[in-house]
Amino acid sequence: MKKLTLLLIISLTFFQYGNAQRYLTKNGQISFFSDGPLEKIEAQNNQVNSVLDVKSGDFVYKVLMKSFLFEKALMQEHFNENYVESDQFPNATFVGKITNPEAIDFTKPGTYDAIVEGKLTIHGVTKPVKEQGTFQVSTEAIVGKSVFKIKLADYHISIPGAVTGKIAEEIEIRVDVRLDPLKF
Amino acid sequence: MKKWKIFLITTLSIGIIAGIYVWFFMVNKPHRDIEQALPDYTETAENLYAHYANGLNTETKNYDGAIIRFSGKVTKIESVDSLKVLVFVFNEGVFGDEGIRCTLLPWHNKNIPDLIPDQPITIKGFCSGYNGTDIILQQCSIIN
Incomplete structure (x- = not known):
C-alpha cells in the first residue's frame, strides 16, 4: 500500500512538472503583409494553435489557411483557391526549436531575444527556416513575437502571369502568440 | 449626330458601366454575409x-x-x-x-x-x- 501511495505521489509530481514546462495557446495571431506595385495584401488569423516547451525549447504552431481574413473578399478567394489551394493544403505548420536557450530564462520575467530554427510547411512544401524574435516572460504567460519574410516561389505558390511583377514575390509574416501554462 | 459620334458615345458608355460593375461587384465585392446567409x-x-x-x-x-x-x-x-x-x-x-x-x-x-x-x-x-x-x-x- 505504501509503495502504491509513493508511486502515485511520484507520478503526480512528474505529471505536474511535465505540464508546467509546456505553454500553449489556441488563440494565437499570425498576419501577413506584402506591398506590391499592384496590390497591398494583408490578412490576419486569430485562431493559431501554438505550443512551447520551455525545457526542451521545442516550439510549434499550426494554422488553418481558411481562417485568414482579408479586407477584400476577392483577395480572400484568390488566396484560398489560386495561391495556397487551401482545399488541398488546409494547414500551415512550423515545427522548430529555440537554438539559443542559454539566453532565455523562462523562470524570470523579462524580454529575451530568441532564435528559432525549424521547418515551415506551407502549400504542402516544407522548407528550413531560421527566425529571430522575442519571448516576453511574465508570471502569468509567455508572449512570443517574430517577424520574418518568405518567398512565395519557395513554397511553390505561383503568381498568375497577368499579375507577375505587380504582386510582391516576398511576404512578411508576423507571429504574435500569448502562451499560457498548460493546466489540467 | 454623325454615326461615328453615336458609336463612340455608346462604346464609352458601355465601357464606363462595365468598369463600374467590375470595380464594385468584382474587385471590391463585399464579403459573404455569414450572419444572413442560409446554412449549408x-x-x-x-x-x-x-x-x-x-x-x-x-x-x-x-x-x-x-x-x-x-x-x-x-x-x-x-x-x-x-x-x-x-x-x-x-x-x-x-x-x-x-x-x-x-x-x-x-x-x-x-x-x-x-x-x-x-x-x-x-x-x-x-x-x-x-x-x-x-x-x-x-x-x-x-x-x-
Whole structure:
C-alpha cells in the first residue's frame, strides 16, 4: 500500500512538472503583409494553435489557411483557391526549436531575444527556416513575437502571369502568440 | 449626330458601366454575409465534432468552407483582445481541451454576459476546418 501511495505521489509530481514546462495557446495571431506595385495584401488569423516547451525549447504552431481574413473578399478567394489551394493544403505548420536557450530564462520575467530554427510547411512544401524574435516572460504567460519574410516561389505558390511583377514575390509574416501554462 | 459620334458615345458608355460593375461587384465585392446567409449544414455540436474527429470529413460531405448552424452546450468563453471565442469541449488531449471553437462577430459580444457554462445555444458561422484538435468557426452569430 505504501509503495502504491509513493508511486502515485511520484507520478503526480512528474505529471505536474511535465505540464508546467509546456505553454500553449489556441488563440494565437499570425498576419501577413506584402506591398506590391499592384496590390497591398494583408490578412490576419486569430485562431493559431501554438505550443512551447520551455525545457526542451521545442516550439510549434499550426494554422488553418481558411481562417485568414482579408479586407477584400476577392483577395480572400484568390488566396484560398489560386495561391495556397487551401482545399488541398488546409494547414500551415512550423515545427522548430529555440537554438539559443542559454539566453532565455523562462523562470524570470523579462524580454529575451530568441532564435528559432525549424521547418515551415506551407502549400504542402516544407522548407528550413531560421527566425529571430522575442519571448516576453511574465508570471502569468509567455508572449512570443517574430517577424520574418518568405518567398512565395519557395513554397511553390505561383503568381498568375497577368499579375507577375505587380504582386510582391516576398511576404512578411508576423507571429504574435500569448502562451499560457498548460493546466489540467 | 454623325454615326461615328453615336458609336463612340455608346462604346464609352458601355465601357464606363462595365468598369463600374467590375470595380464594385468584382474587385471590391463585399464579403459573404455569414450572419444572413442560409446554412449549408445544420448539426448538433456532438455530431459536428464527431464528423471531424472520426475522419468523416470527405468529399461527399465536406464541412470545410461551409456555413454551419449547430446547437450544443457552451463550455467556456475566451477573450482575444476584443474578440470573444465560444468553446464547446468534447475531449481532453495532450494539449488541453479539444472541441469546437467559434469566434463571434463583434456585435454579438453584447450577448456574452447572458451566457452561462453548459447553457444550450444555437450558433451559425463559417467553418475554416479542423486543425487536428479543434474545429474552427469564424464570423459566428448567436441564433438563440
